[in-house]
Amino acid sequence: MTTTPEHGARGAAHRYRIALIPGDGIGREVIPPATAVLDAVGRRHGVTFAYDGFDWSCERYAAEGSMMPADGLDRIRRHDAILLGAVGWQGVPDHVSLWQLLIPIRREFAQYVNLRPITVFEGVPGPLRAARPGDTDGGVDLVVVRENSEGEYSEVGGRFGRGTAGELALQEAVFTRAGVSRIADYAFDLATRRRGHVTSATKSNGIVHTMPFWDEVVASRAEAFPGVRWRSEHIDALAAKVVLDPSSFDVIVASNLMGDILSDLAAAVAGSIGIAPSGNLNPEREYPSMFEPVHGSAPDIAGKGVANPLGAIWSAGLMLTHLGHPEAGDEVLAAIRDTVRSGKTLTRDLGGTAGTDELTRAVLERLS
Incomplete structure (x- = not known):
């Protein structure tokens, strides 16, 4: 793992190297909100992130015949965590995208716990x-x-x-x-x-x-x-x-x-699978754990700017907790709760009209 503690203005600081796999469809749209939230809450807690992007996806499969390169697992083995958007697209069977990307990562890195917190948020019908x-x-x-x-x-x-x-x-x-x-x-x-x-x-x-x-x-x-x-x-x-x-x-x-x-x-x-997060955990932290929203790639709304980013943002909060920063993770969840409770900036799946960027800005305002 590449965690490096440093001394900062607020005491002990930490740097983490995160592997980003946006994947397909709305996965590419919800990863930037998640990293924006990580950076915002990180500034409050002396935590910084370096991101390495990987184009592993069904699009790559269609072009090159594989979801990721042969040495893909070695490329991300030394990262502190993995943040995944979504995988799946028309023309590529689901068992291909699953068994050529997600399952190899989960099993090679002993991510034997799939953690799925579920809660009702005030303001979500x-x-x-x-x-x-x-x-x-x-x-x-x-x-x-x-x-x-x-x-x-x-x-x-x-x-x-x-x-x-x-x-x-x-x-x-x-x-x-x-x-x-x-x-x-x-x-x-x-x-x-x-x-x-x-x-x-x-x-x-x-x-x-x-x-x-x-x-x-x-x-x-x-x-x-x-x-x-x-x-x-x-x-x-x-x-x-x-x-x-x-x-x-x-x-x-x-x-x-x-x-x-x-x-x-x-x-x-x-109330909405668009909010649901997940963590694929290696509790011993011998290998990187992977965090992802569970909503899928949603081809029907991909590219329209209306995807709900909260599942990815909450997954980033789970990642913070796993990396040893539970207070930061709690702040992310609190910001989600406050944003949804206000009812002012909600995406369509939550009964509102806001787009991805608007909802992201509303969460970031509560972390500033």
Whole structure:
């Protein structure tokens, strides 16, 4: 890692080298707001950033036949963090963009935690009338901790007899004791710093090998956290409860596929996937972690200047916290809350008419 502490006017200062992968569509439009916010809040906390841009994208794939160069991972291995915009475009199958860029980064850099905080913001019209803002008593404020490196998203399997009447597709889920243990430990430890409750997603009544194994390992890891309450919920019932009573959840820990689905469901419950952030974390910081909004490349609005930058901005806030500056990360989230609460400068997905630049300026004003 390249973090270099220096002495500045406000005491110890830090410099970080960030790899920027804007990607496709609105990813290119939301990364500049995120870096502008990083620079603004960094000035308040003695933190500076150097940015290296990489053109890895579906456009690159169409032109050169690969999402990134053969030595791409080595080019970003020494960065302190990675900030990604979005990946995906017409004409390039989603499994290509995922398996040639995102998954290699996540697995090569042991980013085994996918962190997805979900909250209701005052001023965001959501689908649930009873869902209260997360910064109020009884409000919706939860985190989905998704296992990010194994589980259902394995490469084990194949297709046989292609094009024949007997064609067969086989996909194996791979769960290891080490993988389940470390994601469970992360979730329980996180709960000790929140409201002290973990819900483990399972389907052990129908998936007879991997899910009972998941349950057993999670239960064994829970013993190390006696101050944390926890329960196991079958994924179908859990999905219903996230909709019916989202404020009852604190930390949800789930396998790769279940966490993927649950986190998008929870973001929709909060009112807009355009706000939702994520972090692909290597908690030990042996490798760079990657931060990205979850809204996708949105080809239908790309280039129109109307994309919501808050998901990317909040992801940058998560990055600050991960790098050791939680107060700076909290300021970013507070600026988002204040901006949305005012209702004066909102993008279309939030019920307003503002463009990307206008909403970004409104956030920056609250950080000045």
